[in-house]
Amino acid sequence: MAEHVLPEPAVEITGVRELARDLVVVPNRNVQLVPNIGLIGGTHSVLVVETGMGPANAEKVLEFATDYAAGRKLYLTTTHFHPEHAFGAQVFSDAATFLINRAQATDLATKGGGYLEMFRGLGPSIARHLEGVELATPDIVYDHSYDLDLGGRVVRMRATGRAHSKGDQVVTIPDAEVMFTGDLVEAGQFAIFPWFPPHDTDVSGTGWIRVMERLAAEQPKIVVPGHGDIGGARLLTDVGDYLRLLRDETWLRRDSSMSQDTIVDEVRALMIERHPDWAGQDWIEQGVGCLCAEHPHRNGDSEQ
Structure with missing residues (x-):
């Protein structure tokens, strides 16, 4: 993460947006470390997507x-295990059935x-928002x-x-043509x-590209x-295009035996030129590092 002061990662139940009948989103207001949170209803049950970071945020969401x-009846799911998405699940333990995929549970x-x-x-x-966090165990996997x-x-x-991540999950509502992607898409x-590295290297740029191609083919509204x-x-198209360009420009330079520091400098400049208004420029370096590690090398098999 960049070394700067982050804003308060507080969920605010304001500006709630109705996307379809009985389907609303609590927007993140473009605040870092606050996710978009969904509520999807049927005649007898409601599914909550994401908890916000920590018990205090999750209590607002649960209320x-x-x-x-x-x-x-309430159900809860999370798109992946990262703290702002899932580290409030404990608050729902007596109120909702928590279900996620096995890779995310792991x-x-x-x-x-x-x-x-x-x-x-x-x-x-x-740190304040993470006080008292206990990692929840899902009810259904x-x-x-x-x-x-x-x-x-x-x-x-x-x-x-x-x-x-290894455990990414996409939530779709076919009758409304709505898709919740979690951090596969920003x-x-x-x-x-x-x-x-060496602490966490589970992200896969090449895998991410393949996932985005599948999701884009579904054409949700x-x-x-x-x-x-x-x-x-x-x-979906924009993210897929960015990831492919990031891969291609990184691998082109890797093929020429350029140093990784130089690759980072050149690719970062190119990506910022292409997307000058996008936030999170510090993540470009991590993306280059990941894709350098996934480079097929001379005798490897490309994962394109």
């Missing part, structure tokens, strides 16, 4: 969800503690896909395979590559990114 559900169990400590070191405001019947509406949850921001403004299918 809103309880009022919104108006007596309907991430949460094996890497959650390390991420808790890492994020606590990002600054006092983040699925392998590849799970169709949740909310009553008159089915929500489809799918593990995408390794990309932004709006107005460079892709977040949690590439921190509305895409809810992990962070940033809600948009259409163009968000």
Whole structure:
């Protein structure tokens, strides 16, 4: 993460946006470390997507969800295990059924503690929100896909395979043509590559590209990114295009035996020139590092 003061990562239940019948999003207001949070309703149940970072944020989300559900059963899911998305799940333990894919459950169990400590070191405001965090155990774990019947509406949850993390999950609502992507997609921001060798190298740029190609082919009407403004299918195309360009420009320079520092400098300048208004420029370096590690080399097999 960049060495600068981060804003308070507080979820605010304001500006709630209705995307379709009985389907709303609490927007992140473009505040760092605050995710877009979804509530999807059917006749007998409501699914909450994301918790916000820590118990205090999750309590706000649960209060809103309880009022919104108006007596309907609550479910909770998270798009991946990172703290601002999942580290409030404990608050829902007596109120909702928590379900995620198996790879994400493994991430949460094996890497959650390390991420808790890492994020606590990002600054006092983040540490405050992470006070009292206990990593939750999901009630339902699925392998590849799970169709949740909310009553008159089915929500489809799918593990995408390794990309932004090993346990990424996409949530789609077919009848509304809405897709929640988590951090596979950010709006107005460079892709977040949690590439921190030797501590965490699970992100895969090449895998991410393949995932984005599959998602873009579905052409949802509305895409809810992990962070940033809600948009259409163009968000999926934009991220896929950026990742392919990042790969191609990194590998072109890697082929010439250029030093990684020089690759970072040149590719960073090119990406900022292409997207001068995007936030998160510091993530370009992590993306280059990841893709250098995934370079097929002379005798390897390309994963394009």
